[in-house]
Amino acid sequence: MTSYEKVRSNGAWISSRPVKILLLIFLLGPPFLLICIETIVEQRGRELTSTILDKLSFDSLSSSNKSITTSSNETITSSSTSSSNVTTKNNVSSEDDCPCYSRCEQDSLRRPSRIHSLPPALSTALAAYERMHSSCYHSRDLSKAIQAPDPNDPCRYLVFLQDGKFGLGNHILSLLSAFVYSLLTNRMLLVDTRNHIPELFCEPFRNSSWLLPPDFPYDRLLLAPMLADGLKQKFRHGSTVHLMLLSQQTPQEQLFFCPDTQTRLEKVRWIGWSSNQYYVPRFFTFPRFWRPLVSLFPDVSLTFTHLSRYLILPQNPVWEKIRRYHFAYSSLVQGKAVGVQIRRRENAEFHEPTYRRTMQCLVENGLVPSVSESGHDIPADKGQHQSRKNRTKVFVTSLQSRYYEELRNTYINKPTVDGSLVRVHTMSHDEVESQSYEQVRNALAEMWLLSLSDELVTRTRCASALHPQHQG
Secondary structure: OOOOOEEEOOOOOOOOOOOOOOOHHHOOOOOOOOHHHHHHHHHHHHHHHHEEEEEOOOOOOOOOOOOEEOOOOEEEEEOOOOOOOOOOOOOOOOOOOOOHHHHHHHHHHHOHHOOOOOOOOHHHHHHHHHHHHHHHHHHHHHHHHHHHHOOOOOOOOEOOOOOOOOOOHHHHHHHHHOOOOOOOOHHHEEEEEOOHHHHOOOOOOOOOOEOOOOOOOOHHOOOOOHHHHHHOOOOOEOOOOOOOOEEOOOOOOOHHHHHHHHHHHOOOOEEEEEEEEHHHHHOOOOHHHHHHHHOOOOOOHHHOOOOOOHHHHEOHHHHHHHHHHHHHHHHHHHOOOEEEEOOOOOOOOOOHHHHHHHHHHHHHHOOOOEEOOOOOOOOHHHHHHHHHHOEEEEEEEOOHHHHHHHHHHHHOOOOOOOOOOEEEEOOOOOOOOOOOHHHHHHHHHHHHHHHHOEEEEEEEEEEEEEEEEEOO
């Protein structure tokens, strides 16, 4: 099976072209140990991890903060404030306290082994960030703040701009990257409201909003100088810049990853963030960000997991759909859950070789039983005995419904060689990618449902992989 790569729980698989659902299958916590991060930690010294700050925050607006200088002459802001404002698992007692159901209920859908508490340093940093965000949000008019900047304004801003030509998955990957950069640089993250994000995701920050006002002048960012031009202008204090960190970057935009550029960006009041990529692993290579990141994410394999569980919270209508389908689907068959995601090309028709390779991967890795090609049933006593022990439920997601239909018909029309039972399910099959609200809502629901699988197989336009999720 040259088109598949088996991934162990302490390893990782990364597509050469990250696509919209491939990375998002890790939303609820599969082992996502990024190779580049692992290399950094090994080469730069795992022994530093235990000596890095136990508490870390970026609340520069608080007068009680104190600065701690590391051995590399980098200054990190520390705060002793409790992190109780950051909602983790099972710490909300009523609907009044938690209007976003997915924030409170997400762990109820997971196996106990998949429930991961926030690291203490990350919890502290998020609580401090939320205080800063609330202070900046409530003390100024954001539309006026960019049109008529106040030189005494202590806040700095990063605006996540959505590009309609990218799908939901790319937007989520980019949004997580933008948030981490905001957290590391003490910027207030604000979100473009001209697309589906307000309808899909809950507000992540307590006592404030990440949504820009309806009258926000987006042209101020879209027409702002690009990075290279801003560098030439030496970034006047209070200036604005538009970053274009797409999958194909110009040499000028790649300057963003240079340490000197990061120092100079500190002067910029407003940053517009346009991207379709997940850059958090790259941030671990920044000398100034590496120490804070290792402190915030001591288990780097859970970096994406912690970020997505904190930030990517489905709105109540989406969450209700996830919950209803999950319990109805799970109640049909109590047994191993296998997720299958097949994506080839936008609007591609059913591809027989792709289906055969997917079936081959499922059977050869023991995720589903093989079927009897003779079509003869096995003895009834053996079938009854085996079916009680071995039951498999397969959840298939694809634009093309025929992948689901072929797999379902295989297990309806032919007996399994071991007598076990296989149920095959799907939720949606739009056939054509439209980026309508209904379609992106279904896509978000499917991402969460796939992430609840015990085993997950993905098929993208570039490659395929088997993702075990025992430790996620």
